[in-house]
């Protein structure tokens with residue numbers, strides 16, 4: 605596996621691969637890799653492309669009171685993991701390499717970035733879309749892989765690519781979970797055993813809510829209340845949001861009569877977890 609922290613070196617490598625006729629696939633990440641990330645990498649490998657994994661904890665997407673400093677990092681462990689997956693190139697730039705001077709240029713996907721995770725994390729998605737744009741320009745991938753655990757991020761990136769006519773195919777990968785349902789996240793390491801146990805209410809209540817919809821419940825408010833009540837009853841988690849939204853454009857939903865996203869963010873101590881489920885409803889009944 606090749607690895608570099610330098611943009612110029614990466615560009616040389618990519619140019620050579622392109623000259624050999626290879627397509628390029630990119631899996632962007634912030635590292636501290638787990639099976640969720642590795643699934644994205646597997647999907648990238650399956651395309652037969654030259655697979656680039658980037659590891660960069662992007663300061664631009666963290667708010668002043670968020671966990672940038674304490675975000676878990678272990679580059680050597682990550683390098684071993686990605687090498688084991690057959691990744692071709694690991695790109696792990698420093699903050700100075702990515703942001704040699706203060707940025708005055710940003711990429712912003714408006715509207716979609718104001719709801720759900722964007723409502724209480726102002727500037728977060730602007731940081732994400734700006735760094736992903738930079739990575740897209742640096743790596744120039746044909747295909748890029750994003751997890752649907754960060755469903756809003758996935759939609760925002762798709763929209764950015766479409767609005768800006770970027771010649772990149774964005775592929776979404778379903779959420780990878782622990783056997784007991786907990787969505788894999790680099791932040792799970794911060795959970796105490798009790799919090800980890802309590803956090804199971806997230807996937808459990810999402811699944812039960814999906815079941816209620818399948819049984820005919822159509823009120824988005826009732827579904828949100830059902831999940832909120834379960835979280836408050838079964839855990840000490842502090843709810844940031846629980847919302848039913850249109851799965852295509854994140855618009856508000858009152859009556860569930862199309863494909864919807866049920867998304868939530870809940871804090872367990874200082875650790876903020878997100879989870880979601882996409883529910884299809886029969887529209888012809």
Ligand code: AMP
Nearest residue numbers: 633634635640750751753754779780788
């Ligand atoms: P991160 O390192 O947290 O920025 O994540 C890098 C990529 O992995 C993003 O596209 C995430 O959506 C994706 N990802 C993280 N956790 C999971 C998971 N449990 N299942 C699927 N994709 C995930």
